[in-house]
Amino acid sequence: MIVAKRKPFTEIKDIVSGHRKILIVGCGTCVAVCLAGGETEVAILASQLRIALGLDGHDVEIDEAIVYRQCDREFLVDLSKKKNVADYDVIVSMACGAGVQLLGDVYDGKLVVPALNTVFLGVAGGPGIWTERCESCGDCVLGETGGICPITMCAKGLLNGPCSGTRHGKCEVNPEIDCAWAKIYDRLAARGDVGRISKVFPPRNNSRRSHPAVVIHEAYKRRFVKDE
Numbered sequence: 001m002i003v004a005k006r007k008p009f010t011e012i013k014d015i016v017s018g019h020r021k022i023l024i025v026g027c028g029t030c031v032a033v034c035l036a037g038g039e040t041e042v043a044i045l046a047s048q049l050r051i052a053l054g055l056d057g058h059d060v061e062i063d064e065a066i067v068y069r070q071c072d073r074e075f076l077v078d079l080s081k082k083k084n085v086a087d088y089d090v091i092v093s094m095a096c097g098a099g100v101q102l103l104g105d106v107y108d109g110k111l112v113v114p115a116l117n118t119v120f121l122g123v124a125g126g127p128g129i130w131t132e133r134c135e136s137c138g139d140c141v142l143g144e145t146g147g148i149c150p151i152t153m154c155a156k157g158l159l160n161g162p163c164s165g166t167r168h169g170k171c172e173v174n175p176e177i178d179c180a181w182a183k184i185y186d187r188l189a190a191r192g193d194v195g196r197i198s199k200v201f202p203p204r205n206n207s208r209r210s211h212p213a214v215v216i217h218e219a220y221k222r223r224f225v226k227d228e
C-alpha cells in the first residue's frame, strides 16, 4: 500500500487562506488504511480549518467528500455527481501524490493542493505503524533475495551485499535496525538455498525506472499503442 502522512496544519492552512469555498476530498483506499486521508481525517481537517480560519476572521465554507479511489478516474465520476466542483475556489486533496494529480487533470483549471506527504510503499507492521518495503524500481529481485528487498531494506541500497559493516545481524548505518543482507542470508539458509547469496547482480538497468513510467497491460495494447 501507499503510505502517506498529513502535512503540518499551518502549511495546509497557509495554502488555503484567502479562499472562500474549500472542498476537502479524501480517499478511501491506502491513505484511509494508514489513517492519513480517509473519512475521519477529512472531517478532522475540515473542523480544524473552520475553527482556525474563523478565528482569523475569514468567512469560509468548507465541504467534505470522500472518493473510494482517488487515483482512478471512474471513481471521480461519483465526486462530480455529489459535488459541483466548479463552485469551489480550491480543492484540498487528502490522497497520495497520484490522486492529487489526477484530481488536477480531471478538474483542469481548478486549484488542487495536497494535504498529505506521500512517503513510501509499505506494509502494516502493527496498529499505527507502517514500514517501507518497495521503491518501485521496475526490476524486482525478490525471487533471488529470499523475498527481502535489498534496495529498500538495506541502508545503502546494495544489490550485492552485505557490506563489510554488518555486525551481529545489525546495520552499520543504524545499529537499531537489522542488516537486510543478514536477513536475506538467514531466510535463504532456512530454505536450504544459501548458495543463492553468492550470485552477483550486474549493475541495474535504470532505464526500467525512467519517469514518467507507463504500464499498459498486454490485453489493452491495441487500444493505447497506435502502431500495433
Ligand code: SF4
Binding pocket: 133, 134, 135, 136, 137, 138, 139, 140, 141, 142, 149, 150, 151, 152
Ligand atoms: S526489488 Fe525491491 S524496489 Fe524493486 S520492485 Fe522489488 S521490492 Fe520493489
Ligand code: SF4
Binding pocket: 153, 154, 155, 156, 157, 158, 161, 162, 163, 164, 165, 166, 167, 170, 171, 172, 173, 178, 179, 180, 181, 182
Ligand atoms: S550493514 Fe547490511 S543493511 Fe547496513 S548498509 Fe551494510 S549491507 Fe546494508
